[in-house]
Structures are given as structure tokens and as C-alpha cells.
Amino acid sequence: MSPSLETRGLTVRFGGHVAVDHVTCAFRPGELTAIVGPNGAGKTTYFNLISGQLRASDGAVAIFGRDVTRLGAPERTRLGLGRAFQLTNLFPQLAVAENVRLAVQAHAGVHYDMRRPWRGRRDLIDKAEAVLGSVGLGDRRGTQAAALSHGDQRKLEVAMMMALEPKIAMFDEPTAGMSVDEVPVVLDLIARLKSDPTRTILLVEHKMDVVRSLADRIVVLVNGRLAADGEPQAVIASAVVQEAYLGIAPGKAA
Numbered sequence: 224m225s226p227s228l229e230t231r232g233l234t235v236r237f238g239g240h241v242a243v244d245h246v247t248c249a250f251r252p253g254e255l256t257a258i259v260g261p262n263g264a265g266k267t268t269y270f271n272l273i274s275g276q277l278r279a280s281d282g283a284v285a286i287f288g289r290d291v292t293r294l295g296a297p298e299r300t301r302l303g304l305g306r307a308f309q310l311t312n313l314f315p316q317l318a319v320a321e322n323v324r325l326a327v328q329a330h331a332g333v334h335y336d337m338r339r340p341w342r343g344r345r346d347l348i349d350k351a352e353a354v355l356g357s358v359g360l361g362d363r364r365g366t367q368a369a370a371l372s373h374g375d376q377r378k379l380e381v382a383m384m385m386a387l388e389p390k391i392a393m394f395d396e397p398t399a400g401m402s403v404d405e406v407p408v409v410l411d412l413i414a415r416l417k418s419d420p421t422r423t424i425l426l427v428e429h430k431m432d433v434v435r436s437l438a439d440r441i442v443v444l445v446n447g448r449l450a451a452d453g454e455p456q457a458v459i460a461s462a463v464v465q466e467a468y469l470g471i472a473p474g475k476a477a
């Protein structure tokens with residue numbers, strides 16, 4: 224199957240520091256790839272280069288075969304790329320239901336129209352309700368997003384991502400800061416997104432148990448370079464991962 228997303232020689236320099244160093248990698252539909260590596264390895268920067276938050280110093284990014292290296296983040300979103308940011312996707316002053324509704328509207332391409340109110344779009348209301356229910360936030364629909372717990376905000380963020388139905392979904396540490404009992408809900412949602420064989424998922428994750436439970440493939444970045452790439456068991460057992468995690472997250476890689 225041809226790749227949905229590709230980076231070729233992707234590089235970014237901050238002054239003299241090469242944060243992402245000639246990373247060539249292809250991602251395919253139906254595949255969930257976990258991107259792991261020690262702190263400062265360049266994982267988030269690699270995500271920023273893919274989503275268009277950051278411009279590459281060198282190399283290229285392609286989405287469904289189209290070179291998007293010079294396109295901004297909104298254009299990449301229109302081509303099917305979706306990224307769950309750490310909380311920055313939310314409209315904090317709006318209620319939970321309003322946040323989901325905006326995402327559903329955005330996906331449907333419906334703009335606010337006085338003559339055709341939201342109440343008239345049963346299909347969109349149903350979709351927003353279904354998304355809210357699936358993340359377990361149905362009873363918080365009237366709550367301002369800013370007033371939600373951290374865990375519920377992350378769930379709302381995933382709900383909005385689901386409403387946008389991206390063909391390529393990117394998650395940067397989706398369970399960061401969550402309590403132990405909140406983690407399974409988000410993992411279940413990602414697993415559900417993954418059940419669509421046309422979807423490509425990229426996940427930056429430190430927790431090896433999360434990686435193990437979700438990933439079809441692991442890519443390891445060390446010092447901005449691609450250090451390993453392959454099937455989870457083999458990569459986790461490899462010297463590069465053992466070395467990269469040794470002393471940084473003892474026990475997590477075991």
C-alpha cells in the first residue's frame with residue numbers, strides 16, 4: 224500500500240543544533256506507529272515539522288503523495304492530517320458540547336448561518352452527541368471546557384479529533400498528566416480510531432506499556448536521528464532502545 228505520509232531527509236536546525244536530522248520514514252494506512260526516544264530526542268519537533276507548525280531547514284514532507292513541505296498547517300489539515308495538541312485545540316470559554324459541535328461543523332464544512340440554525344441539522348447533532356457519548360462526557364455537556372479536569376480536557380480533545388475524522392491522526396503523549404483510571408478511556412478511543420483500516424496513526428509516547436498495547440510499529444529517535452524502526456517486540460528488545468532508555472526511564476522499557 225502506498226504511504227499516506229512520508230518524510231524524506233527531514234531536518235531542522237535551531238542555530239547550530241540539529242533537532243531533527245535527515246529523518247526518512249513512510250507511514251501507511253491501517254498502521255499505528257509509536258515514536259519513542261529519550262527526552263530531547265526530537266519527537267515533538269518531528270511532529271511539528273509534519274503538521275506544519277514548524278518549517279523544515281531541509282528535506283520534505285508528503286501527504287498522500289503530495290509534497291506539502293511549503294504548505295502551512297491549515298492546508299495540511301485540509302489534506303487529512305489531524306493533530307491532538309496538548310489542550311490548545313480547545314475553546315476554553317465554550318461548553319463541552321459547543322466545542323464538539325464546532326469540530327463536527329468544521330468537518331461537515333457548515334458555517335454558521337442564521338437562516339439554517341444548527342438545530343435544523345439533525346445529522347450533525349446526532350454525530351456530536353455520539354462523539355460526546357463515546358468519550359464519556361455526555362453528562363458534562365454544559366460544563367465550560369476550562370472547568371473540566373485535566374483528564375476530561377484530554378478526552379474532549381480526542382473527541383474533537385474524532386469529530387474531524389482525520390485520515391492521518393497524530394497524538395503527542397495523549398495520556399500525559401492523566402490519573403491511572405483515566406488512561407484506559409483514552410487508549411480505548413485511540414484503539415477505536417485505529418480500527419478504521421484507512422487511517423494512519425502516529426503516537427509520541429513515553430509509557431512503554433501504552434506503546435506495547437497500541438503500536439504496530441515503533442520508530443526510535445535519538446539525537447534527532449532515526450535510530451530504529453520495526454515491529455514492536457524486536458525494537459523494544461533492541462540495544463538501541465535499551466540504551467536510549469537506560470537510566471532515563473528505568474523499568475518503563477522492561
Ligand SMILES: Nc1ncnc2c1ncn2[C@@H]1O[C@H](COP(=O)(O)OP(=O)(O)OP(=O)(O)O)[C@@H](O)[C@H]1O
Nearest residue numbers: 237240241242260261262263264265266267268269
Ligand atoms: N523552537 C526551538 N528552538 C530551539 N530549540 C528547540 C526548539 N524546539 C525544540 N528545540 C530543541 O530541540 C531538541 C528536541 O526537542 P523535542 O521537544 O522535539 O524533543 P522530544 O523528543 O519531544 O522531548 P520530550 O520527550 O522531552 O518531549 C531539544 O534539544 C530542544 O531543546
